[in-house]
Amino acid sequence: MKGLMRIAAALGLCLIAGATAAQQGASALPPGKPMKIIVPFAAGGTSDILARALAQRLGERLGRSVIVDNRAGAGGTIGTEAAVHSDADGTTILIHSGAIAVDPSLKRNLTYDVQRDLTPVTTAVVGPFALLVGPTVPVQTTADLVKYAKANPGKLNYGTPGIGSSIHMTTEYFKTLAGIDMVHVPYKGAGPALAGAMANEVQVLFDPLATGKKYAQSGKLRALAVSTGKRSDLWPEMPTVAEGGVPGFDTGVWYGVYVPGKTPKAVVDLLNAEFVAILKSPELAPWLRDQGLEPVADTPAQAKARLAEDIQRWAGVIKATGIKTE
Incomplete structure (x- = not known):
């Protein structure tokens, strides 16, 4: 029994140490400035549900408030544009579906370039x-x-x-x-x-x-x-x-985490570490499974490569099939 108590105490200290380290690392973010995750779709969809689960845990780890801001409209472009023009300091985050890789070829009037104006933090999850x-x-x-x-x-x-x-x-x-x-x-x-x-x-x-x-x-x-x-x-x-x-x-359908394009690398790396820790946590695994999702939790470089690969893939499909929006 004493051995189990010692193990439990050690685990508790590790959890406290992890949270403390995350809060100390959060010093790379502007102190006192609220954080938000923009979802470019209406409440209730997978993007929104995922964002709310991640926002709660990110707030707990960083010791600060993280709200979800639904900016629906124009197939996701209104919310994406809002994220692109937000302060590049890590306090505004975008969670978007894999449709972000389709838009450059399907939507001709975009006011932004997803590869230039957004920086991938991580590919959060994939759903077959x-x-x-x-x-x-x-x-x-x-x-x-x-x-x-x-x-x-x-x-x-x-x-x-x-x-x-x-x-x-x-x-x-x-x-x-x-x-x-x-x-x-x-x-x-x-x-x-x-x-x-x-x-x-x-x-x-x-x-x-x-x-x-x-x-x-x-x-x-x-x-x-x-x-x-x-x-x-x-x-x-x-x-x-x-x-x-x-x-x-x-x-498959995947969801990525992004910040404005000029966000400093130190901030991107901090957010990546936090999101990866959340996505790989045992407590989130059953919830993801219920949603039909599997964690990816890759690096910013890997997420950037996935985005580029999908943009090229869908451009080829759209060109070959002649798909056009109504």
Whole structure:
């Protein structure tokens, strides 16, 4: 018993020391100035939920208030623009989805350059998509789907939450790599797209793992694969699209942390250390799992490389398919 008490006391001292070190490191931030995390989407979505979970823990670690500021509108560009023009001192943070890498090619009137005017702090999390088909589609694997689609060009419909969404881009990427022709049916949100798949309005759908797995296990839809390049710990028995015969396919919805472009490196490094510690903490793991998300928690350099790679990828897909916003 005494041994356990000594271990508990030692762990407690480590936690206190960690919090104290974080608060001491926060001296790189302007003293007394409130911190905020801008979410360029409405409250209630994944970006918002993630931002609130991270804001609470960041505030606790730094010993200061961190609020979430929802700046929705124009597909995320209003909030992003607000972050770009904020003070570059680490007190304003942006959490954005992977759509930030689509915008440069899809939106022609941006007033900012995401690679010049924002500095990545870390890629926070990634959420695999599940590749789903309706129960009437006579396929059991990704290879079956590709073969069936090639034999029936233009006869399969695929659903998305809208033009330019991550799911739309992912499906067009799948079509391009697989060399198949399917018809796009955009819905006003992910829920209606799921309903459309179950009603056989569309026969193919990529959907976030948290919901896609639930509907597949209920028998309402059939899951063929996950979208990421390696199998997901959230569904380890499910093969990847690449394993199913579409080499090189590797994507999913991801969320990144950014600060204004001229933020000092010392501040970026401080924020990176804090966010990485939070994202890798055991207490956050069950919550992330429930959201269908896996921590990435990479370095600023790695996050910058991911952003650049995705910008190039989606530019190629948009050019090859001619996708345009309405």
